[in-house]
Amino acid sequence: MNAPVFDNSYATLPPRMYAQVDAAGSPKPKLIALNRPLARRLGLDPDWLAGEQGLAMLSGNDLPPGAASIAQAYAGHQFGHLSPQLGDGRALMIGEVVAPDGKRFDLQLKGAGRTPFSRQGDGKSWLGPVLREYLDSEFMAAMGVPTTRALAAVATGEQVHRETTLPGGIMTRVAASHIRVGTFEYFGIRGDIEATRALVDHVVARHYRDARSPLELLERVIAAQASLIARWMALGFVHGVMNTDNMAISGETIDYGPAAFMDGYHPDTVFSSIDRHGRYAWAEQPHVAIWNLAQFASCLIPLMGADEEKAVEDATRAVHGFPDLYQAAWMQNFCAKIGLQPSDSAKAFIDRLLDLMAAERADFTRVFAGLASGEARDEFMARDAFDAWYGDWQKAKPDPELMAKTNPVRIPRNHRVEEAIQAAIVDDFAPFHKLDEALHSPFENRPEWDDLAIAPLESERVTRTFCGT
Numbered sequence: 001m002n003a004p005v006f007d008n009s010y011a012t013l014p015p016r017m018y019a020q021v022d023a024a025g026s027p028k029p030k031l032i033a034l035n036r037p038l039a040r041r042l043g044l045d046p047d048w049l050a051g052e053q054g055l056a057m058l059s060g061n062d063l064p065p066g067a068a069s070i071a072q073a074y075a076g077h078q079f080g081h082l083s084p085q086l087g088d089g090r091a092l093m094i095g096e097v098v099a100p101d102g103k104r105f106d107l108q109l110k111g112a113g114r115t116p117f118s119r120q121g122d123g124k125s126w127l128g129p130v131l132r133e134y135l136d137s138e139f140m141a142a143m144g145v146p147t148t149r150a151l152a153a154v155a156t157g158e159q160v161h162r163e164t165t166l167p168g169g170i171m172t173r174v175a176a177s178h179i180r181v182g183t184f185e186y187f188g189i190r191g192d193i194e195a196t197r198a199l200v201d202h203v204v205a206r207h208y209r210d211a212r213s214p215l216e217l218l219e220r221v222i223a224a225q226a227s228l229i230a231r232w233m234a235l236g237f238v239h240g241v242m243n244t245d246n247m248a249i250s251g252e253t254i255d256y257g258p259a260a261f262m263d264g265y266h267p268d269t270v271f272s273s274i275d276r277h278g279r280y281a282w283a284e285q286p287h288v289a290i291w292n293l294a295q296f297a298s299c300l301i302p303l304m305g306a307d308e309e310k311a312v313e314d315a316t317r318a319v320h321g322f323p324d325l326y327q328a329a330w331m332q333n334f335c336a337k338i339g340l341q342p343s344d345s346a347k348a349f350i351d352r353l354l355d356l357m358a359a360e361r362a363d364f365t366r367v368f369a370g371l372a373s374g375e376a377r378d379e380f381m382a383r384d385a386f387d388a389w390y391g392d393w394q395k396a397k398p399d400p401e402l403m404a405k406t407n408p409v410r411i412p413r414n415h416r417v418e419e420a421i422q423a424a425i426v427d428d429f430a431p432f433h434k435l436d437e438a439l440h441s442p443f444e445n446r447p448e449w450d451d452l453a454i455a456p457l458e459s460e461r462v463t464r465t466f467c468g469t
């Protein structure tokens with residue numbers, strides 16, 4: 001049984017980039033879930049994590065020697081408005097580990113208590129957001145989408161006060177790094193070029209080794225985001241709070257807060273209760289990504305050479321490269337969903353199908369998963385229109401194998417996630433564990449999982465989600 005060996009690089013950066021903090025600790029911690037395969041992938045000992053010392057770490061009660069215990073500083077544009085000081089308000093970085101394959105990961109306790117960045121918040125999380133992020137992020141990983149991951153979920157044994165009193169939880173989040181567009185903004189808006197340079201060097205060494213200049217770093221991040229957002233779109237994923245502080249430089253999906261997957265398809269779909277104007281609706285996500293990346297670009301301009309005009313020009317050109325990169329990734333993803341190679345005619349099939357789906361909010365996941373077998377027809381009321389599309393599409397000879405490995409039969413449906421959370425509140429974790437296991441095998445059909453693939457009835461539909469703060 002071995003404790004983790006930490007190798008903390010972020011904590012060697014200038015001290016103004018973070019704050020040293022102690023975790024608040026948990027009065028009566030209980031391990032809800034431990035992600036053993038992920039532990040092994042990271043080179044961590046799952047048995048140690050499941051034991052007394054492991055629980056002490058995962059609950060913030062006692063960190064092992066070598067742990068870092070820092071809260072990272074960051075800023076961010078929230079719904080378009082600049083907040084100069086956000087930072088890890090309810091998260092604590094306990095350190096970095098280097099996996100057997102040489103990849104470096106952050107371990108972070110989300111919900112571990114107050115930090116200098118907490119403002120009015122309590123630094124805690126209740127179990128709901130912990131379980132939601134656990135399920136959503138692990139499903140993303142199972143689909144091969146870049147994402148932060150969930151190593152563990154712990155019930156703290158403490159009550160957290162929101163609109164009501166709810167059981168507290170801590171999620172141990174694993175990320176390639178937690179550096180955000182907002183991290184760069186924090187130093188950018190302060191004109192702190194030294195810190196920005198340190199951050200650029202850190203990020204290049206960690207994520208983009210082949211980037212030889214800040215401009216190349218910008219181009220890499222833009223490409224990573226274009227590919228990421230296209231993957232979200234192909235799963236009907238709505239992030240919900242694409243503020244610049246919730247966009248990771250590594251290209252991983254981060255901060256699931258009110259995130260949700262669509263049931264019935266409509267491009268305007270929004271779940272987050274605070275997104276009143278649909279700024280972060282499904283179809284807006286690529287546009288928001290460009291906006292966020294432009295903020296990132298502005299932070300890098302001071303490092304892009306003495307000729308500022310040229311730097312602005314280069315940065316602008318890079319940001320304007322997003323639509324083409326995104327479009328190519330979108331084509332790749334959506335053409336695979338209908339079993340075709342990218343082409344103009346394949347695009348026309350997708351557009352026509354999405355229009356049919358939007359007209360009656362046909363179930364996004366079930367339509368695509370049912371195309372190969374023809375069962376998708378059952379998802380439509382306008383059968384004639386669907387049949388006409390289907391007949392034309394069949395003539396293009398779609399590849400059923402390509403579709404089978406692209407379209408999941410199961411997603412973390414909102415009503416199921418909500419059901420697992422409600423059960424957890426009364427100490428029943430069976431629905432959570434069942435969902436967790438099923439979502440780790442999103443392409444596999446098993447009779448005991450059939451209910452998880454069914455779309456919600458009108459009465460079961462969950463259309464609102466909350467940040468959980």
Ligand code: AMP
Nearest residue numbers: 086087088089090118121122123124469
């Ligand atoms: P979010 O948009 O949910 O990722 O959070 C925005 C900011 O609010 C971040 O700086 C968080 O650390 C902070 N925050 C959210 N919830 C809490 C909380 N319960 N206590 C302290 N800070 C919080």
Ligand code: MG
Nearest residue numbers: 245246254255
């Ligand atoms: Mg956040």
